[in-house]
Amino acid sequence: QQQVKQSPQSLIVQKGGISIINCAYENTAFDYFPWYQQFPGKGPALLIAIRPDVSEKKEGRFTISFNKSAKQFSLHIMDSQPGDSATYFCAASRDTDKLIFGTGTRLQVFP
C-alpha cells in the first residue's frame, strides 16, 4: 500500500514531441505528489508538485494531471527538448516524514 508504481521504465521522444510518464498509488492517505528530475551524476531536483485538491498543475512546458478516483497521476512534457533528457521520478507522501519514490523513467529526447 506504500508503493508508487511508475511507467514506462524508459521513453524515447523526438524533439518537439510530448513525453508522458504515468504513476499509480494505492494509499488514499497520500496528500502530496511531487515529480523529481535527475541528470546523470547529479542528485534529483524538484520539478513540479501537486496536491489532490486540484486536477491539473502547469509550470511552463511541464504539466501534472491528477485523477483522484483512479489513484493515478502523470507528468506531461510539451515540446520536449534534448535538454529534458533525464531520469524522472514520481513520488508520494502523506502527513509523515517519508517520501515514497517510483522506480524512475529514463527519458531520451532526440533532435
Add this chain to the structure above:
Amino acid sequence: NAGVTQTPKFRILKIGQSMTLQCTQDMNHNYMYWYRQDPGMGLKLIYYSVGAGITDKGEVPNGYNVSRSTTEDFPLRLELAAPSQTSVYFCASSYGRVNTGELFFGEGSRLTVL
C-alpha cells in the same frame, strides 16, 4: 551557498570493511534523509532525522547506522560491508515535513563493495 554536500563521491570497499558517508547541509534544515538508488529500483529511504538527536528507520535500514549530533551533519555508517550495499547513496534535507516542500539532494556517493 553549498546546499547539501556529500563525501566521498566514490569509494571501493572490500567485503567486511566499514566506512562512514559524510553529509552536511548549510541551509539550517531540520529534516535530513539518506536514500540509496539502485538501477530500476528508484530511491529507497534508509534512515531519516527530524532534528538533532532524533533518528528513525526508513524502508531499508538493515546494515546501516546513523547519528545526528548537530543540525548540519547526518553521517551514514556502514558496518561489515556486503556486495548488496553496492549502490549510489544520496543525502537530502528539507526545512519541514516532506509533504510541505522540497527535498534538496546532494550529488551522491557511489559505493562499490567487492
